[in-house]
Amino acid sequence: MNLASLKRAAQRLLPSGGWYxxxxxxxxxxxxxxxPFLIVLKISFANIALAMPPVEPVFVWTQEQILQIRLHFSNFGFVFGDSLYIEAFLTSVRIAGVSTLLALLLGYPMAYGIARxxxxxxxxxxxxxxxxxxTSFLLRVYAWLGLLGRSGPLNGLLLHLGLIHEPLQLLQTDFAVYVGMVYSYLPFMxxxxxxxxxxxxxxxxxxxxxxxxxxxxVFFKITLPLTKEGIFAGCLLVFIPAVGxxxxxxxxxxxxxxxxxRVVWDxxxxNRDWPVASALAIVLLVLLAGLVLLLQRIQAREEAT
Amino acid sequence: MNERRSLVVLSAMVFGFAFLYLPILAMMVYSFNASRLVTVWDSVNSPTIAWYRELFDNTALLDAARLSFQIATTNATGAVILGTLAAYALDRYRLFKGRGAFNVLTTAPMVLPEVITGLSLLLLFVALEQTVGWPRGRGAVTITIAHITFSMAYVIVIVKARLATVDRSIEEAALDLGARPWKVFAVITLPLIASAIASGWVLAFILSWDDLVITSFVSGPSSTTLPQLVFSKVRLGISPDINALATILVLLVTTCVASAGIYMVRAERRRLRDAQMAFEDGV
Structure with missing residues (x-):
């Protein structure tokens, strides 16, 4: 066998550059x-344990060399049974929805002004x-801590104008969260x-x-329908990160x-409850995927007509 | 333009840009306030650079900044290599098994909530440590892997967009003249997409430098990045040295982005001029 045919044989055996x-x-x-996702899915069916990692194994080899799969649906039962979690989901969707709408109302005329x-x-x-x-997301959110504080400039201005007589509690309210959301995600819109x-x-x-x-x-009949795709894209880009x-x-x-x-984090x-955190992550993921698919279907139907 | 509409547009722009920039400006101004009660202006002793001086004496903060910088640099380089490969694969190989799944895998990290990405990666690292013994514990290595995984998606978007505009006939000519595929890539394709790769690198660096949520999941007790340190501090309320830190970071990033923008506009102009000249020479 000469060198050339050896090289050819090697080339046949080794994957080509495109493969890598x-x-x-x-x-x-x-x-x-x-x-990692499959692991999250697996852990969401596991039982909590006092160990590190704090979960019981899902796949277990018994002594007779039989693979035993121990699935616990209790985590999901727990997530859907406790009003706290349901409320957290509803709050997330509400806050993300309102923030998206506010960002759209402010972002549309701004985008219009820039384009023109x-x-x-x-x-x-x-x-x-x-x-x-x-610029740092964290620091931009932090900036509002000072602005919205009881002795901050916003309260100072309102007091100075005589609109209020004592400082408002602006921080630690839904209002502050809306402000932070719109502020952070406006560029995406x-x-x-x-x-x-x-x-x-x-x-x-x-x-x-x-x-x-x-x-x-003209605006409602022509401009708005023709920029619908941009509105869809902008709303998704704001809503999705805002929910989580x-x-x-x-x-x-x-x-x-x-x-x-925040609930997943806590x-x-x-609580070091990895199974419930995983179950919450799975539910959130299904929620978001469902939403994206729904929007895509609406968009496809509108395009078809 | 209609009077009333232009008024709406104008007031939205004024309000919008004020909304975007006043908080940052206020933070910068307060960083020179001598009072520890950040938002109460101490007109006797201000302006002062005391908080900036305190910042540079804070060794924990400097260590965190150094770690963040190391991770961000490694991440950006890794994300650019993997992202460019993936973008090239998606642009040039139209038919391969699992292309659809690959396409989804490359975009999904961008839309996934950070808590889910962080949680899933931590569970993977724990499972890997148990089964193959690597990575041992969590720290800079696991943070870097996590950052590369989510920031390469952004590199792919940028590089793919540029690859789509590359004139394929130049590459084909080189191939016809006998150049090997990797040489065509190194000599022709790479220079053409270099500016996209550079902006991908900058973006990946910033994403990593800023990330808090994913990092918190996959970091260990011995590794604290700058965002983690800042977050643990601002959870307790506003503090003057964070204002000073924010001012430095904002100015740094603004300078970088502005110069990157100018560089890209120049590169684009040069590219167009070269193309024009090549065309005229041809005629």
Missing amino acids: VIAIPYLWLLLFFLI APSGWRNVLFLLVVLPFF ILPLYSAIEKLDLNLLEAAADLGCRPAQ EYVIPALLGGPDTLMIG EFFA
Whole structure:
């Protein structure tokens, strides 16, 4: 066997370069993203134990070499049976929903203004929207601790204007959580809206106006439907991280602002109940996946008609 | 434009940008306040740089910052390597088994709540330690692995978008002239997507540098990153040295992002000019 045929044989046996390009990131994601999920799913069916890790094994080899699978549905029963958890889910959805709506109401005219600004201004304004995204999320939330405090500038201003007579309790309320959410996720809302509005064909708006549409009608009949995709994308980008948010309710919310991210955190770190934390994570995941699929289906149906 | 509508747009912009920037500016101003009661301005002794001086004497904080920097650098490099490979695989190999699943796996980490990512990775590390004995305990290594896993998704988005705009005929010409595939990638594709890789690196660095939730799940008792230290402190309320720290970090990041932006605009302009020249030479 000569050298060339040996080399060919080796090439046949060893995977080609393209194989590695796909396999390396694929294996990484399988190991560090997919398998962890399966473990969460497994632990959500386990029993809590006084050990490290604090769970009983799910798969057990008995002495007769039989694989015994011990699934406990009690964690899910616990999650759905306790009004605390149900309430945490409802609170999360409510707070994320209201925050998304507020971000949309503020973000839409801002995106509109940026997209319609003179071209020299547009890049600067765009950068100003993106910039907060790069500065520490934690520190930006922290900034509101000072602003909303009893002796903070917002209360100071309201007192000075004579609108209130004693400082309001702004921190540790749902109001503070809404402010923190909109503040943190506004850029996520503006970016897709901006690209949708920028693509808008101005001739259509002019045509509608020429044909006698009032400005409000032009907006609701043409601008809004044509930028629907941007609205969808922006709302998803705000709603999804907001539902599972931990830092904002932990810093700005009160003891009764029970959001699900915070409950998972507390179950895990404070109560060391890994099975219930896992069960909560699974329920949250199913909730989010269901929501995304539902929205995709609505969007697909609208496109079909 | 209609008068009333432009008024709505204008007031939303003024309010919106004030809303985005006033809290940061207020924090910066308060960092020079001498009073320990952060929001009560001590007009006699202010402005002062006392809190900045205190910051640089705080060894726990400096250690945490060093650890965060190390993790963020390693993470950004790892995320860029894996992310570029994945983006290349998705852009160039249209047909391979499990491509659909791969596509989902590459985008899912971006939309997943951080508590779930953190919890699942910790459970994996615990299970791995029990079965294969690696990684021993949790610390910088597990934090870095966790960060690479979620930040590579962002690199993939950026690099994939750039790969889609690369003119394939140049690569094909090189292949026709006998260059090996990896050489084509190194000599032609890589320089073309270099600026996207650079911005992916910066983004991955910042995501890691900022992360609190995932880090808290996968870190050990001996490893405290800067966000963890800041969080444990601000949970107890506002403190003047955190204002000083925030001011430094915000200014640092602003400088970095602004220079990266300018660099990218220049690179883009140069790319267009080169393309134009090549076209004119051809004609």
